[in-house]
Amino acid sequence: MDLAHLGHLELLTPRFDDSLRFFVDVMGMTVSGEAPGSAYLRAWDDYERYTLKLTAHETSGIRHFxxxxxxxxxxxxxxxxxxxxxxxxxxTDGDLGHGRSFVCRDADGHTIELYYDTEWYDPPAGQKPALKNQAQRFPARGVNVRRLDHINLLAADIGANRIFFEQCLGMRTTEQIILDSGVEAGLWLTCTNKSYDIAYSREAHGIGDRFHHLTYALDSREDILRAADIFLEAGVHIETGPHKHAIQQTFFLYVYEPGGNRVELANAGARLVLAPDWKPIVWTEAERRRGQAWGLQTISSFHTHGTPPLPEGVDP
Incomplete structure (x- = not known):
């Protein structure tokens, strides 16, 4: 239990200005810092200075988390x-908002940063909340995401990543998908009392270091339903949802931001894992073929779309 929580991620976008407008105007996030080619963003109840570093790049994807x-x-x-x-x-010497960090790679090649020293967000006068136990004033802009919840990565070898996170980082597996062949196809891990902080989905082409989605939390299902209307009005592509996952029971809505990265909204009332002897829930192929919790079939792009895009010549 050496890890406290998921801190932030660096997301790459080939359409920086459009992506920045999406996260600020539609998602309702706040810019808390800038650097050449990057903006640092936060949800209104993230306690650290930022949880998303958005960086201009030739393609989409994730640089590190x-x-x-x-x-x-x-x-x-x-x-x-x-x-x-x-x-x-x-x-490394760290980055804006946090001190020295140790960098490693997971079994699939994704870059991970570990740090302790951090800058708690000190809102300027116009963003100070009336309630002192809240990180920032409610922005009342767009979707108004509350906090970073989790990320989902694509990996060619799910089993190797499970062993890496369990043995090297001390995280716990809460749920997983195991195919009839015995191959591990999905993985959900936690370092907190939330049921998951990070997930891995099987990359169908055997290509490493790809990204599935990032997730910000809202307070309720009603907020997610309202968010769907806000996305509709803003011309944002809704991929699937609102609906309820069978695995982890998250109420979800998936969209694509302008740079092509998948973004999820989820209800903040996440399941809690309080049992010290929790045994991972295993889902079979037959159970996954039933679709989501209320019968919605998983959309095909959920298994094929990731970032960065597949190399030229690889059939999606």
Whole structure:
């Protein structure tokens, strides 16, 4: 339990200005910092300075994601364990809003950053909330996402990533999909009492280091239904939902931001895993063929669309 929570991610976009407008005007996020080619954004109840670093790039995808550790000592322990296991890449001086960090790669090649020292958000006068236990004033703009919830990555070898996160980072598997062949096809992991902080889906083409989606939380299902109307009015492509997942029971809505990355909204009332001896829930092929919780079939693009786009010549 050396990891405290998912801290942030760096998302790449070939349409930086359009993507920035999407996250600020439609998602309702706040710019809390800028750097050449990048903007740092936050949801209104994220306690850290930012949870999303948006960076201009020739293509879409994810550059890295980060976890905050529970203490400086926990950061040192994880760095030593990752180095010993051959996944470590070394130390950095940090980035805007957080101190030195240790960088590693997961079993599929995704870049992960671990840090402890961080900057708590200090809202300027126009953003100070009336309630002092709230990070920022409610923006009353667009969807008004509340906090970063989780991310989902694509991986060629789900089993290898499960072992990596369990053994090297001390996370717990809460649910998984295992095919009739015995191949692991889906994975949900937690480092908190939420039922998951990160998920992995099987990459159908055997290509590593690809991204499925990022998720911000809203307070209720009604907020997600309203968000669907807001996306509709803004001309945002709705991929699937609103509906309820069978796995993890999340009420969901998926859209594409202008750069091509998939974004999910989910209800903030996530299931909690309080049992210290929790045993992973295993879903079979037959159970997944039934679709989502209320029968909606999983849309085909959910298995084929990821970022960055597939290399030229690879059939989606």
């Amino acid at each position: 980060a976890f905050r550790t529970r203490s400086p000592q926990a950061l040192e322990r994880r760095a030593a364990a990752l180095t010993a296991a051959g996944f470590g890449m070394g130390w």
